[in-house]
Amino acid sequence: MGNCFGSQPAADPTPFPAINNSSGPSTQATHSNGGTTDSSRGFSQISNGVSDDGGVVNGEILPSPNVKVYSFDDLMTATRNFRGDMKLGVGGFGTVYKGWVDQHTLLPLRHGTGMMVAIKKLNQESTQGFDEWQAEVDFLGRLSHPNLVKLLGYCLEDPELLLVYEFMERGSLENHLFRTFSGIAGNAANEPLSWNIRLRIAIGAARGLAFLHSSEKQVIYRDFKASNILLDSNYNPKISDFGLAKLGPAGENTHVTTRIMGTHGYAAPEYIATGHLYVKSDVYGFGVVLLEMMTGLRAHDTRRPTGQQSLVEWLQPDLSHRRRLKALMDRKMEGQYSSKASFEAAKLTLRCLESEPKKRPSMEEVVVELERIAAISTSHRPPRTHHAGTGGR
Known part of the structure; x- marks a missing residue:
């Protein structure tokens, strides 16, 4: 989660360079602090x-x-x-x-x-x-x-x-979804996120993950969660905090095996069970965040009653039922979305939360689907009178 540089570029551009404990004015980094290049x-x-x-x-x-x-x-x-x-x-x-x-x-x-x-x-x-x-x-x-x-x-x-x-002026997505947040420059940011802004944030974050997954040596982010999605003044999202990121499997391998780390409630089941980390383990985490954005509820909350503390275990069965879906949607967005758009978002969330990694969509597919949902939402006309709920469910 950090960096330090010397004055010369790495001799070999393929491996990551080591870090040189230097305070010079260079803008490129090499490093030779007694460690080895990784x-x-x-x-x-x-x-x-x-x-x-x-x-x-x-x-x-x-x-x-x-x-x-x-x-x-x-x-x-x-x-x-x-x-x-x-x-x-x-x-x-x-x-x-x-x-x-x-x-x-x-x-x-x-x-x-x-x-x-x-x-x-x-x-x-x-x-x-x-x-x-x-x-x-x-x-x-x-x-x-x-x-x-x-x-x-x-x-x-x-x-x-x-x-x-x-500097990201509006702080994290977590702050906006789950608690009152004041902008650093003194601008209040207490307005609940609208459905359209949530979709914009989801699309941008999905593009970031799609970029990471699309390199020849795929990057597995490993810690996708609402607190690691930061927002600029226009609510454009940027993924932060790469301290747990890993390069994906090489050759014919389908996964990398690593020590289990991350945040409770977001980690994919195969990773928790075996330590096997797939590119599509990130897709599961994205699905958890989508569910948080739809419901306005945290992925894991011990203050909720027994059986409801894990958001996925609690609400996943309801996502495939149109009639139940309205009851689980964040009331702060009431009247802002069509039933078709919310149901399509629920179906995408379910696909991301599939227990088997191979059944989950790629992040490129997720981007395309979210853009389709955004197009549906753009054509939706909210009712003339709108009474927002008080939040949560």
Whole structure:
């Protein structure tokens, strides 16, 4: 989940480069801190995402990370010494602060000038540590797509590990779906997400996953969930947090076997049961998020009654019944969608949640289907009078 760079590009563009503990001004990274290059994360070709019109939006895989190296002093300047009022949030990796850099040079600036960025600082007690920090640099430093968050730079000054990202004004999808959220710039963002905005977010996130899955060496994201989908000022989604990402199976293999990690409620059943990770394990996680977006309810919530704590186990049987579907839809969207659109979304969700990976659609298929549902929704005329519910079910 992090990055750090030296002044020369990697000699071999296929494996990921190692990280050099340097604070120089380079924007490319190599690394030789006594570790070994991890060739298991090598990419070999350009990937493509899916565009608004069903065509192709070119994403790019760079031969080596293209990010800026910061000193710890740089980021202290950008965050006013990591003051408490600069804090944006706290996660498993550590604390995220807002900071400022020059829009063109990315050099650190003092408070309130230039371009706002998000700076993630490793908690020294974090169990995630260097491996996930490096995975973040390895993947996000080389992957470029409109629906992936941009990694701008990093700092590695033992024991400090930091990452610098583009700032996403509206925070995470999780915040908007499940709790009141105030925008960082003081703009209230308490309006519930409309059906059309939810579809737009789903389509963009699906394109991001489709891009990851479409490279010759497919990237398995492994931790797809609402909190890892960030939104810009126009609600355009970007997938963040690549600390658990893995390259997909090589050769004739259908899966990779790895230690089970992720978030309860989102992980695919085959992964939980065997540790076997498939590209379509991400599709299952996408299905869980679709169900959250339809219902306004969390994937797992121990505050719900027994039998209802797992959203998938509780509501999956109802998704194939038109009459039951209306009762499970988030009341905050009442009157905004047609029964046809919601039923098509429910059917797609069911396909993503299939217990066998091979029965799930590809993410490219998911994008096409979501765009078809969006077209149905565009033609829907909401009633003249609309009384929104109070949320949830």
